[in-house]
Amino acid sequence: MELSRRQLGILFGAAATAPLLTARPAFAAPTLLPPGQTWQQMWAPTARGDGMRAWESIEDDRADSHTSAAPHIFPEGDNFRFNMHTVDRDTSTDRQRHEVTGNRTPAGHLLWKPGELWRVTYSMFIPATLKATTTFTHIFQTKMPGSGTAPITVTSLRRVDGRQTIEHKVFEPNILVGRADLTPLHDKWIDIDYELKIGDGSSGAVRWVLSSGGTTVVDATRTGVDTFLGDRVRPKWGIYRSLGDTSGSLQNCHLLLTNLKSYKAVPGGGGNTTRYEAENATISQGVVESNHAGHSGTGFVNGDNVAGSYTEWTVTGTAGPATLRVRYGNGTTVNRAAAIAVNGTAVVANQSFNGTGAWTTWATTTLPVTLNAGTNTVRITANTANGNPNLDYIEVTQ
Numbered sequence: 238m239e240l241s242r243r244q245l246g247i248l249f250g251a252a253a254t255a256p257l258l259t260a261r262p263a264f265a266a267p268t269l270l271p272p273g274q275t276w277q278q279m280w281a282p283t284a285r286g287d288g289m290r291a292w293e294s295i296e297d298d299r300a301d302s303h304t305s306a307a308p309h310i311f312p313e314g315d316n317f318r319f320n321m322h323t324v325d326r327d328t329s330t331d332r333q334r335h336e337v338t339g340n341r342t343p344a345g346h347l348l349w350k351p352g353e354l355w356r357v358t359y360s361m362f363i364p365a366t367l368k369a370t371t372t373f374t375h376i377f378q379t380k381m382p383g384s385g386t387a388p389i390t391v392t393s394l395r396r397v398d399g400r401q402t403i404e405h406k407v408f409e410p411n412i413l414v415g416r417a418d419l420t421p422l423h424d425k426w427i428d429i430d431y432e433l434k435i436g437d438g439s440s441g442a443v444r445w446v447l448s449s450g451g452t453t454v455v456d457a458t459r460t461g462v463d464t465f466l467g468d469r470v471r472p473k474w475g476i477y478r479s480l481g482d483t484s485g486s487l488q489n490c491h492l493l494l495t496n497l498k499s500y501k502a503v504p505g506g507g508g509n510t511t512r513y514e515a516e517n518a519t520i521s522q523g524v525v526e527s528n529h530a531g532h533s534g535t536g537f538v539n540g541d542n543v544a545g546s547y548t549e550w551t552v553t554g555t556a557g558p559a560t561l562r563v564r565y566g567n568g569t570t571v572n573r574a575a576a577i578a579v580n581g582t583a584v585v586a587n588q589s590f591n592g593t594g595a596w597t598t599w600a601t602t603t604l605p606v607t608l609n610a611g612t613n614t615v616r617i618t619a620n621t622a623n624g625n626p627n628l629d630y631i632e633v634t635q
Contacts, residue, residue, distance in 0.1 A: 269354055269432045269444050269458070270502055270603060272510065272634065275560075276356060279347055280340040280499035284312035291317075291497070293339025293346045293471065302326035309335040310475065316362070319492040321476045336475030338382075340499050347499060349379075349435060349470040354502035356432045357472055362493035365423040368486035369394040369401035372479035376492060377405075379433060381467030389466055390433065390443060394419060396484055405431075405445040407462045414445050415457030422449055437465040453574070456589035472499075509635060513550045513615075515628040522546035523625070529566060529596040532629045537566070540625040547618040548625065552633050554608035560634040561606045561615065567626040568596035574620045579606045580613055588617075590626040599629060608635070 270276065282291030289295060289312065297310045302325055309320045319335050327334040340347040349355050361376075368374075377392035388408040395402055397416070404416035427449045434442035441464030447455040464470070476492055514534035516525045523540035540546040561584075567573055573590045576583055584606050593600045606615075615633075619625045 269434055269442055274502045274504060276500040277503045278498060279501050280342055282497060284315055284317050284495065288312045291341055292337040293341045296334055296336045298325060298335065300326050300328045310337060316493040316495045319475050321491065322489050323487055331481065332479050334477045336473050336477055338473045339471040351435050351437060351465050354432065354434045356500040357498065358430050359497040360426050360428050360495050362426050363423055364490060366488055366490035367394065367492055369396045369419050370478060370482035370486045371396050371484050372481040374478035376476060378473040379470050380473060381469060382471060386466065389464055389470060407443060407459060412459060412462055414443050414459045415455040417447060417454045425449065433464055435465050435470050438463055441465060452587040453589050510632050512630050512632045513552055514630045515548055519549040523548065529627065531597050531599050534630065538628045540619060542622060542624040544619055544622055546624050547616050548628050549614055549616040550631055552613050552615055553611065554613055554633060554635055556608065556610040559606050559608045560603060562601050562603045562632040563617065564599055564601045564629040565590055565626040566596050566599045566629065567592045571623055573623050573626045575625050576618045576620055578616045580609060587620055596627065
């Protein structure tokens with residue numbers, strides 16, 4: 238039961254080529270998507286088919302510092318490869334940069350504008366030779382076009398108290414969105430699901446989800462932040478690092494990307510929404526309570542503190558995609574991770590249910606699911622001895 242932005246910033250290790258990613262786990266649920274909207278896929282390039290035409294622009298050795306190794310960025314099988322050597326230099330000679338920018342389609346460049354919500358998903362292979370540094374090593378950014386402008390958000394490999402980490406930040410005023418240890422993620426494919434609500438002042442929001450081997454490592458959201466600069470925003474991928482590292486971590490390395498997609502939130506998908514209260518569901522190892530204000534219906538489910546306890550709803554739908562929203566409360570500071578399954582098949586193997594600040598504070602996580610025609614089951618099963626969070630209800634929209 239319960240327990241009491243705006244400042245500036247071949248030898249490739251043991252394996253020359255990483256294995257191709259043949260099977261990728263589903264990404265965790267996007268939570269910034271509001272009711273009545275759906276994701277419209279806008280960009281899905283392939284290294285084999287589109288090659289370097291996938292990008293709006295390419296920044297490959299802008300200073301011509303290492304022409305004998307050109308190109309540093311190129312398609313390699315199903316992957317886009319970024320090579321970095323210790324001798325490479327950018328036009329600013331205190332740093333190195335090999336990056337690609339934007340989303341290019343046959344119809345033109347995608348323009349990310351103020352007030353819009355965008356989502357990018359991709360898989361990434363970081364070899365052990367691409368290490369975190371004491372200064373900046375950025376591998377993803379959002380920026381406005383043009384030279385000399387600071388990042389808006391950045392994914393970086395940074396040493397924190399001597400520890401290698403991967404982190405995502407709103408660049409200025411240096412707001413940390415999420416961070417994880419990098420070493421366990423080296424030499425394997427990891428998945429990124431990233432959402433950006435583009436807004437000036439305090440009207441922006443960011444969600445960064447990092448998964449490895451089907452397990453969610455980080456699922457972090459920041460709202461009320463500034464995510465706009467200039468006239469539009471565009472994503473950037475690659476290796477952009479300072480030469481000022483003091484840890485001895487700079488060496489010849491590379492980065493691989495594959496399965497890149499961009500989505501824009503558009504009207505639609507509102508459909509019909511049906512709410513299913515947790516107190517009416519099937520409960521295994523838990524009780525219905527009503528002692529915390531703010532819940533819907535007559536109560537909520539407080540599951541036992543044991544792995545395997547679950548709440549299961551029976552829902553009615555039509556065959557096809559749907560949106561599932563889960564309302565929960567977690568008055569602890571411990572993530573109460575759980576598996577979410579529809580009709581016995583895992584949708585998310587390790588969904589994060591992080592602390593909400595108090596048992597009377599409720600949050601909602603949202604994920605895409607697929608339903609059968611007629612009766613379906615939705616089960617949330619605790620993965621740890623802490624049990625599930627308090628579960629208020631689920632909503633299904635088709």
